[in-house]
Amino acid sequence: xxxxxxxxxxxxxxxxxxxxxxxxxxxxxxxxxxxxxxxxxxxxxxxxxxxxxxxxxxxxxxxxxxxxxxxxxxxxxxxxxxxxxxxxxxxxxxxxxxxxxxxxxxxxxxxxxxx
Amino acid sequence: xxxxxxxxxxxxxxxxxxxxxxxxxxxxxxxxxxxxxxxxxxxxxxxxxxxxxxxxxxxxxxxxxxxxxxxxxxxxxxxxxxxxxxxxxxxxxxxxxxxxxxxxxxxxxxxxx
Numbered sequence: 001x002x003x004x005x006x007x008x009x010x011x012x013x014x015x016x017x018x019x020x021x022x023x024x025x026x027x028x029x030x031x032x033x034x035x036x037x038x039x040x041x042x043x044x045x046x047x048x049x050x051x052x053x054x055x056x057x058x059x060x061x062x063x064x065x066x067x068x069x070x071x072x073x074x075x076x077x078x079x080x081x082x083x084x085x086x087x088x089x090x091x092x093x094x095x096x097x098x099x100x101x102x103x104x105x106x107x108x109x110x111x112x113x114x115x
Numbered sequence: 116x117x118x119x120x121x122x123x124x125x126x127x128x129x130x131x132x133x134x135x136x137x138x139x140x141x142x143x144x145x146x147x148x149x150x151x152x153x154x155x156x157x158x159x160x161x162x163x164x165x166x167x168x169x170x171x172x173x174x175x176x177x178x179x180x181x182x183x184x185x186x187x188x189x190x191x192x193x194x195x196x197x198x199x200x201x202x203x204x205x206x207x208x209x210x211x212x213x214x215x216x217x218x219x220x221x222x223x224x225x226x227x228x
Contacts, residue, residue: 004157031214033214033215035218040220041220042203042218042219042220042221043158043203043205043218044218045215045216048214048215050214058215090157090158092157094214095214102146102207102214103148103160103163104148104160104205104216105160106150106157106158106159107157108155108156108157109155109156109157
């Protein structure tokens with residue numbers, strides 16, 4: 001049971017490049033989400049999904065796309081990277097159907113630098 | 116936008132001292148969670164509180180949920196260097212989504228030997 005995994009751990013992009021941050025969970029959780037963490041700003045929700053095929057915007061969705069084709073995977077796509085997207089990105093999952101438990105489990109994070 | 120205020124933002128103490136971190140909102144929570152995050156890692160859940168007035172203990176950590184479910188506190192007794200990290204509170208608001216959490220900005224705790 002690996003929990004929530006994220007790849008890559010570190011990434012450097014040039015302005016305008018695109019890339020996908022990978023996230024996978026093996027806990028059969030229904031809910032998955034992406035956050036970015038910046039100094040003094042806390043964790044801010046980018047996009048989330050309440051199940052396969054269902055996604056919605058969070059607090060700071062601009063410049064990011066997501067899809068949820070399977071329960072396990074929830075990739076985050078940066079369409080055209082900008083220096084303002086330099087941040088640490090965390091994927092999280094929660095809610096095993098039928099348990100009533102909504103605690104979130106986080107991945108180890110991806111540190112992204114856009115130059 | 117619902118806000119969750121944490122205080123203090125930074126805290127530097129000596130080993131053996133006690134401390135309290137606060138988490139406040141003007142809205143009512145259906146549940147509130149506390150996380151600890153160490154450098155280079157993701158947040159790790161410490162506790163969930165659900166009932167107004169609830170108190171939970173985790174070794175030297177005591178978590179309290181306000182009677183009105185609008186605030187919470189984390190008290191650490193006899194802090195140790197291993198307690199160093201970023202402490203985050205996160206809440207689900209009454210009437211909101213069961214899934215979505217709102218996070219405070221965190222309290223960065225440093226315990227010096």
